[in-house]
Amino acid sequence: MGELLELTVAEATARIAAGDVSPDEYFGAWREAAAGDDLNAYLWRAEEGEGGGEGPLGGIPIAVKDLFCTEGVETTAGSRILAGHRPLYTAHAVWRLAGAGAEVLGKTNMDEFAMGSSNENSAYGPVLNPWDRARVPGGSSGGSAAAVAGGLAPCAIGTDTGGSIRQPASLCGIVGMKPTYGAISRYGMIAFASSLDQCGPLTRDVTDAALLLNAMQGRDPCDSTSVGIEGGVTAPSRVDLRGLRFAVPAELAHDAIEPGVREVFETTLQRIEELGGEIAEVPLPHAEHGISAYYVIAPAEASSNLARYDGVRYGMRVESDGDLIEMYESTRAAGFGDEVKRRIMLGTYALSSGYYEAYYGRAQKVRTKIVEDFAAAFDSFDFVVTPTSPSVAFGLGEKTADPLAMYMNDFFTVPMSLAGIPAISIPAGLAEPEGGGPRLPVGFQISAPAFAEQRLLDAAYALEQAIGFDAKPGDRNG
Amino acid sequence: MPRCSLAHGHRTLEPRIRRVIEREQVLHVAKLARLRLSEPEIEKMAGELSGILEHVDRIAELDLDDVLPTSHVVALENILRPDEPRPSWPQEVVLEQAPDPTEGAFRVPSPQADS
Numbered sequence: 001m002g003e004l005l006e007l008t009v010a011e012a013t014a015r016i017a018a019g020d021v022s023p024d025e026y027f028g029a030w031r032e033a034a035a036g037d038d039l040n041a042y043l044w045r046a047e048e049g050e051g052g053g054e055g056p057l058g059g060i061p062i063a064v065k066d067l068f069c070t071e072g073v074e075t076t077a078g079s080r081i082l083a084g085h086r087p088l089y090t091a092h093a094v095w096r097l098a099g100a101g102a103e104v105l106g107k108t109n110m111d112e113f114a115m116g117s118s119n120e121n122s123a124y125g126p127v128l129n130p131w132d133r134a135r136v137p138g139g140s141s142g143g144s145a146a147a148v149a150g151g152l153a154p155c156a157i158g159t160d161t162g163g164s165i166r167q168p169a170s171l172c173g174i175v176g177m178k179p180t181y182g183a184i185s186r187y188g189m190i191a192f193a194s195s196l197d198q199c200g201p202l203t204r205d206v207t208d209a210a211l212l213l214n215a216m217q218g219r220d221p222c223d224s225t226s227v228g229i230e231g232g233v234t235a236p237s238r239v240d241l242r243g244l245r246f247a248v249p250a251e252l253a254h255d256a257i258e259p260g261v262r263e264v265f266e267t268t269l270q271r272i273e274e275l276g277g278e279i280a281e282v283p284l285p286h287a288e289h290g291i292s293a294y295y296v297i298a299p300a301e302a303s304s305n306l307a308r309y310d311g312v313r314y315g316m317r318v319e320s321d322g323d324l325i326e327m328y329e330s331t332r333a334a335g336f337g338d339e340v341k342r343r344i345m346l347g348t349y350a351l352s353s354g355y356y357e358a359y360y361g362r363a364q365k366v367r368t369k370i371v372e373d374f375a376a377a378f379d380s381f382d383f384v385v386t387p388t389s390p391s392v393a394f395g396l397g398e399k400t401a402d403p404l405a406m407y408m409n410d411f412f413t414v415p416m417s418l419a420g421i422p423a424i425s426i427p428a429g430l431a432e433p434e435g436g437g438p439r440l441p442v443g444f445q446i447s448a449p450a451f452a453e454q455r456l457l458d459a460a461y462a463l464e465q466a467i468g469f470d471a472k473p474g475d476r477n478g
Numbered sequence: 479m480p481r482c483s484l485a486h487g488h489r490t491l492e493p494r495i496r497r498v499i500e501r502e503q504v505l506h507v508a509k510l511a512r513l514r515l516s517e518p519e520i521e522k523m524a525g526e527l528s529g530i531l532e533h534v535d536r537i538a539e540l541d542l543d544d545v546l547p548t549s550h551v552v553a554l555e556n557i558l559r560p561d562e563p564r565p566s567w568p569q570e571v572v573l574e575q576a577p578d579p580t581e582g583a584f585r586v587p588s589p590q591a592d593s
Contacts, residue, residue: 085575086575088567088571088572088575181551181552182551182552195549195550195551221559224554224557225550225552225554227552227554286540289536289537289540291533292533292534292535292536292537293537295530295533295534296534303511307512310512311577312576312577312584312586313572313575313576313584314575314576314577315575315577316577317577317578320587322587323587323588323589323590324586324587324588324589325512325589326587327586327587328512329512329513329514330514332511332512332513332514333513333514333515333516336513341513341515341519341523342523342526342527344511344513345504345507345508345511345513345523345527346527346530346531348507348510348511349499349503349507349527349531352506352507352510358538359534361547362537362538362540362542363534363537364547364548364549365540365542365545365546365547365548366537366540366542367547367548368545368546368547368548369540369542369545371548371551403526403529403530404529404530404533407530418551419551420551420552450551
């Protein structure tokens with residue numbers, strides 16, 4: 001049975017399709033693995049499986065971030081305010097996966113309403129990083145990343161608003177991809193920041209990411225911003241990077257990246273050159289303002305999206321003797337955690353009379369400048385590459401007292417979100433954390449123009465093969 | 479841990495008055511957001527929001543006069559569909575999720591408290 005758990009999704013689907021492995025046996029093996037969750041990665045696990053259906057993902061169990069609505073199955077978004085909430089419908093992405101033959105293995109823990117970079121903002125306790133249980137898995141899709149890295153799921157899906165798939169994938173040593181905004185329908189994804197939220201895969205390798213992406217992408221009449229990827233994507237097979245140009249933002253020449261992360265990044269750039277790729281510095285002058293723009297725009301949209309949690313139609317209510325307003329205030333005070341309150345306050349402030357133009361208005365203009373920076377870079381380059389995260393996984397509790405330090409985790413992932421372009425993080429090596437300790441995974445981020453997912457997957461695949469990252473939690477110094 | 483503040487590396491920021499969100503502003507915004515904050519939360523929120531906004535205020539220095547705002551990255555045009563009635567959720571199914579369903583409706587406290 002242990003051998004079944006070693007298979008990638010692509011390998012497993014082939015074995016199941018050939019009749020070598022029964023879907024029931026495969027699902028059962030994973031259900032047993034998931035039952036051993038000692039990372040707090042799952043909030044709900046399937047009691048029994050039907051083994052999925054027919055299709056390109058026939059018989060594949062999938063861990064689903066608890067931000068996706070699943071009909072009849074508790075969906076909390078990591079928040080107290082939705083404890084016990086059973087949605088009436090299933091998110092489009094999950095429905096598409098089921099249509100491809102996959103089956104939900106469990107719902108994964110996450111930062112409340114996807115707000116966080118460490119998974120410490122979950123109302124249901126933090127997720128532990130399988131590489132070092134005293135460290136965070138990243139966030140907000142921390143449960144999905146830890147489940148895949150920790151051998152509790154063969155693959156997972158998450159959502160990425162400013163890095164919430166890529167950063168935890170980086171910190172857990174797996175592949176995480178944020179597709180172009182609009183590639184996958186947001187229908188049934190509990191909204192955080194609607195102009196940024198996008199669903200994507202967290203997998204063991206690039207081939208599996210392509211499989212999941214292809215199953216989920218497409219236009220959906222229930223999300224007017226979904227357009228899909230024309231022609232979909234196919235399994236990547238490129239073996240070199242000849243003729244491809246990689247841009248490194250010139251602003252990266254500064255000192256804010258952990259030395260170990262920088263070293264892995266530099267080594268990976270060398271590998272790109274060995275594979276025939278060209279590398280050059282390119283100015284991305286407004287990317288450094290990404291954090292400022294993001295932490296106005298995302299909270300502003302969140303403050304509006306989260307207005308719906310008022311104790312009237314669904315979710316929890318705190319009864320009081322007072323009037324309607326008092327009920328709203330009591331419910332929201334008890335139902336939301338600290339980070340969600342902070343962002344609702346920040347967003348409400350940024351949208352309030354007298355401050356709208358100075359904050360929200362200006363942030364939207366900075367977003368335009370960032371879009372233009374990337375457009376200029378892609379005039380002469382195929383990809384923009386950065387480290388995914390400035391550091392390896394940090395300690396539980398290390399950054400919780402300083403919200404701004406926590407937000408800086410998103411430094412390299414937020415610009416792509418604001419520009420709406422696809423980006424993938426692949427494990428590129430191990431590095432010692434600052435302050436010493438066993439070595440931990442480092443992610444390498446590759447981004448491409450909107451809807452160039454195939455090109456992105458092909459390049460990531462070629463690089464993945466050359467890197468040959470095969471370290472696993474437990475043999476950290478391997 | 480060093481902060482990843484790449485912006486510091488290549489220019490000196492002009493000294494300026496530090497924006498501090500005062501207690502009154504926190505209370506005003508909390509009221510707009512329908513959030514009740516405890517006494518310790520109010521103090522903490524004022525400090526944290528000030529720190530974040532101080533960072534955000536760097537965009538005040540950029541020349542953005544002729545820049546159009548971006549609210550959305552996908553160029554979309556309105557598409558119309560026929561306005562035809564479709565089946566929806568039965569009322570009782572939707573009300574199953576409500577904290578206090580009453581007589582086919584969502585029951586809430588009175589908008590005006592007894593006084």
